[in-house]
Amino acid sequence: MDISVVIPLYNEIESLPELTSWISSVMTENRFTYEIILVDDGSTDGSWGMIMKLRDGNPFIRGFRFRRNYGKSAALNIGFDAALGDVVITMDADLQDSPDEIPELYRRVKEENYDLISGWKAKRYDPISKTIPTKLFNAATRKMSGIKNLHDFNCGLKAYRNTVVKNIEVYGEMHRYIPVLAKWAGFTQIGEQVVEHRARKYGKTKFGWSRFINGFLDLLSIFFVGKFGKRPMHFFGSMGTLSFFAGIIIAVWMLVEKVYLIAHHLPYRDVTSNPLFYIALVAIILGSQLFLTGFVAELVSRNSNDRNNYQIAETI
Incomplete structure (x- = not known):
């Protein structure tokens, strides 16, 4: 199988039909063999019912549902464990990530021998209350991790070689620092690609200010465990x-x-x-x-x- 698309979601019932249809169109156009893995992180708006309905019309869709909300890291970890594709693409379910980016992400991993390609939303549609803290965290992460070539560690749109996702464990708020986890695991071929950031079409953001505090604490944990975990x-x-x-x-x-x-x-x-x-x-x-x-x-x-x-x- 060429590509596994892993999509964690929480209360995104409105965007799922359009998103899965868009992904399928891109895959068919480029003649990729693929699967779409939808991980419902305890949604309460009927998202799981929509996933089952979509699965009936598209055999390439697979679904997982948590009994309660565990967070994006847990959803990604389940998706990574289930992924069968040579290249694993992650994206958010809110239609702010464009599936049209998938072919180029796939090509760079396969042809340019990258372990991981991280998206960079150079032009964003987020409020300043979100963009400024994000820039500060990215600067701190670059300094502490030594990964100097990434501008946006937390971009949901990423491409991985399958061996990468099978050899890292994502938990807590660690999804923000997957490139760092990959580096500590020995996957050092990490690149970046400018991607489109689309304005949110449905619903509202699921993240509050607490994510910045949790993210900073997890960054310290990654740094310490990665450097001194075994000694x-x-x-x-x-x-x-x-x-x-x-x-x-x-x-x-x-x-x-x-x-x-x-x-x-x-x-x-x-x-x-x-x-x-x-x-x-x-x-x-x-x-x-x-x-x-x-x-x-x-x-x-x-x-x-x-x-x-x-x-x-x-x-x-």
Whole structure:
């Protein structure tokens, strides 16, 4: 099969007939073998009934329905697990992503040997309250991930080689950072394509301000887990050692200073009246705690079922 189109949706009953018809027309015109995977994330507007109706008229449509709303990441993860196509295309169900972009996305993955192509909606129709925070998050993600060539990590329109989606796990709000997850998994051929951003035709956006807070926390999680997930002692142990020895150095310096003053019969004050004493004490205690945290995290990591789960590109 050439293409799997994975579409997470929540209360998008009005747009589904037009969207699936448009996708099918593009696929037929370009002679692609395909499937459309619709993942209903606990819709309450009858979207699942519409999916079943569409499935009756189009055998290339597959549907999954959650019992309740879990979020876009969960829907994508289910869709990725089910996808059979050589190239997996993701898009939103609100008709703001154009299916006409699919042939070029497919061509670039297949012919230019990309692992992932991320869409960039250079011209957007979103309000400024959404575009400015998005730009800030994209800048922060570029800085922390090292993926310098992407302008929009959160664009729903993306194309993946099948092996990419089978080797990453999307959860929480991680769908915003799939390129980062792919990079940590060893898929480094990541490109970008300018795509059309269409004005919303039906309904209203399902995302509020909380997504920015959750997205930032998930970015920190990705950075830490990706860099230190299998060696937590390297992070906590290094920080703890630096803090511990900084405290020891301050304490020794204060002790030497006091001995010097006593030896030369110079006035001195009690060590506990010096603010540096408490700074040194806190640094030593904090360093010890960080070191122990790293030690415990290392024990947990070594006993995890995922401790030796590595990405193997090929075998002979």
